[in-house]
Amino acid sequence: MISKSESSPIETQCWSIVIYKVPSTPSTARVTVWKKIKELGALPLQQSVYLLPKLPVLVDALDELKKQIEGFGGECKILEMASLEGAQEKEMINGFNALRNQEFEEILDECEAFDQEIDKETKAGKYYFAEEEEIEKRLEGLIRWFDTVVKRDFFDAELRPKVAKTLSDCRVRLDAFSQEVFSHEQTSVGDSKGSAFISKLKDSPEGKKKVRETHRSDELVARLKEIVTEIEKGSLMVGDEQVRIGTGQSILQMRYKPHEGSRSLEIEIDWEDTSDKPE
Numbered sequence: 001m002i003s004k005s006e007s008s009p010i011e012t013q014c015w016s017i018v019i020y021k022v023p024s025t026p027s028t029a030r031v032t033v034w035k036k037i038k039e040l041g042a043l044p045l046q047q048s049v050y051l052l053p054k055l056p057v058l059v060d061a062l063d064e065l066k067k068q069i070e071g072f073g074g075e076c077k078i079l080e081m082a083s084l085e086g087a088q089e090k091e092m093i094n095g096f097n098a099l100r101n102q103e104f105e106e107i108l109d110e111c112e113a114f115d116q117e118i119d120k121e122t123k124a125g126k127y128y129f130a131e132e133e134e135i136e137k138r139l140e141g142l143i144r145w146f147d148t149v150v151k152r153d154f155f156d157a158e159l160r161p162k163v164a165k166t167l168s169d170c171r172v173r174l175d176a177f178s179q180e181v182f183s184h185e186q187t188s189v190g191d192s193k194g195s196a197f198i199s200k201l202k203d204s205p206e207g208k209k210k211v212r213e214t215h216r217s218d219e220l221v222a223r224l225k226e227i228v229t230e231i232e233k234g235s236l237m238v239g240d241e242q243v244r245i246g247t248g249q250s251i252l253q254m255r256y257k258p259h260e261g262s263r264s265l266e267i268e269i270d271w272e273d274t275s276d277k278p279e
Helices: 027-040 056-071 086-124 129-151 160-191 217-232
Strands: 015-021 043-046 049-053 075-081 235-238 241-244 250-258 265-273
Touching: 015 056, 027 056, 043 086, 049 056, 056 075, 086 129, 086 160, 129 160, 217 235
Parallel strands: none
Antiparallel strands: 015 049, 015 075, 043 049, 235 241, 250 265
């Protein structure tokens, strides 16, 4: 679910000013503090001086930030300001919204890339569960990112509704792609009449023969047993072609190629006939 911020636009605002100093070494301390301030959504006023709206939700976070800075051997002061002059306050709010819109723009760019990924897989006919699962994880990551930015979108930046709508559209596209994957899988199972569905042999760019087989888990175990038996006999049926492996003197090598980020694994078997080689 795409969450909505519980905060609403603020008409009159009190402010917190964060002023800090962190030792130059180790550099990791300065980076850690910088990241924490960015996560809070603070607006930079000058080096090591940041502005935040004074909100109850930020009280504990600012206390933790102060303790963290002091723990690094630094100094931190958090000053409270009752209000700003009208034009200044508007300028500050515009600054916060500009920061959030930058983040929302990045999410929109990733949503466009998400659409392009589905277009690519659809055009290539890759209606596989592994592809669908990877795309779904990508969308879930975008939604989590959006929720994170919303939490620091204190003044409802203008791009926020557009991103929410775009993410909803992405969900619709994913659901449609998932349905296509399901339909193709059901068609494959139906064509196989409960057994293995074997695609036609194709020449790969390397000139090797490749075949794809789809099985239920119990059928896969049975098929692997068949493959072992066929290898022992010196031949192997790949699709509708018989591949000669050689004599019992052959050396076989197996390579496993897991696909990162998906539940798929390729197995390659190479063999070399050593029967005619001198010992």
